[in-house]
Amino acid sequence: MRRGTKSLEEFGKELDGGDIPKDILCKAYLPQARLAELYVRMKRKTLKNIVDLFHNKNIVELSGFLNLDMEKDEIVKGVLIDVSKLDGDLAGVIEDIKRIEGVLEVKFSDNVLNGLIIDELFFPLMVGGERSFTLRVESFGAILKRLYEKFGTGAAVILYEMGLGMGESKFKSVVSNYRVDKQTAVKIILAERSAKGWCISRLDEFNSKGAVVLAKDLFECMPFRDRQERPVSQLFRGYLAGIFQQLYGKNVNVTETECIAKGDNVCKFVIQAEK
Ligand SMILES: [Zn+2]
Structure with missing residues (x-):
């Protein structure tokens, strides 16, 4: 199937698409895993260091988002993570993240109920910059x-x-x-x-x-x-x-x-x- 960016002119000439779902950050259910949620606000150039840290600590990103504020040159990263393979405790990782140069703010939640973690850090839900809510x-x-x-x-x-x-x-x-x-x-x-x-x-x-x-x-x-x-x-x-x-x-x-x-x-x- 054809892929890539389409102009509005080309958009949906054959009504294709609809086979790549978009799952917004909401919850994760993994009964066997250790889960957590993380919010990091940082300078844009710092993102690479966060990605490296996740990689080095065996932290798996399950679902998340990334927003750039161009004026401030700041990134907000929100993510649900699997820390089952992490060596050590989550609090230690949070301290490591806070110590990275360019990291401005960190919040986390590890409120997991029977393998289910629900996003508690982010509200309201914005879609294209507009306050929204979802309905199944x-x-x-x-x-x-x-x-x-x-x-x-x-x-x-x-x-x-x-x-x-x-x-x-x-x-x-x-x-x-x-x-x-x-x-x-x-x-x-x-x-x-x-x-x-x-x-x-x-x-x-x-x-x-x-x-x-x-x-x-x-x-x-x-x-x-x-x-x-x-x-x-x-x-x-x-x-x-x-x-x-x-x-x-x-x-x-x-x-x-x-x-x-x-x-x-x-x-x-x-x-x-x-x-
Ligand atoms: Zn109809």
Whole structure:
């Protein structure tokens, strides 16, 4: 499969991808191991020394992140580590790290319950610099099912309207933050859906009268895969409506013509601008 960086133009020509998961630092479960969590703030050039120290002490990195503050030339490193093969105790390692030149701050946690360590050092969760929270696709599916049970078609309207508002404000913020033209804004928004775990999507067709958007593994439809007679997306359908209404400057109709819920390979949305 083709790999490497794609331009927005090339993005998802064949809707590939979706086979390299991104697992954010959250927890680790290794019943036989000695686990810990570490936070190090340091000068950028110091990173190499930390990596070397881990290597020399047989410390295994399980999951983590690295953020560079360009203005301060500082790196924040957060990591869950396996210290089973460490010679000596963790406190000694922490002291060693503190002694490295360029290390500015160190915190650690070794609060492990039956082989499970949960991140206790980092909050809030930021995604692309924005405060975020996560919701399991399965949980969202349960929310949807409950909504439909209680409110029937009213649930569809509520979800569509929620999406519409989100799409409108997203479009406005992308246009103002990045100072891009409207079509580029749509491409940025769709590319970001993949980065944020919604789906892999792309603009398949686009002209002055309408557009077609394809979405692979859309979170909203996945809980219903192969289980429905008709397309199920309302939130994302509304989201697209919000985006394209802003783009065209008039009302649009968005129809989901293909959907994984009714056995199709991808979800396909046809957007038509009103005359
Ligand atoms: Zn769908």
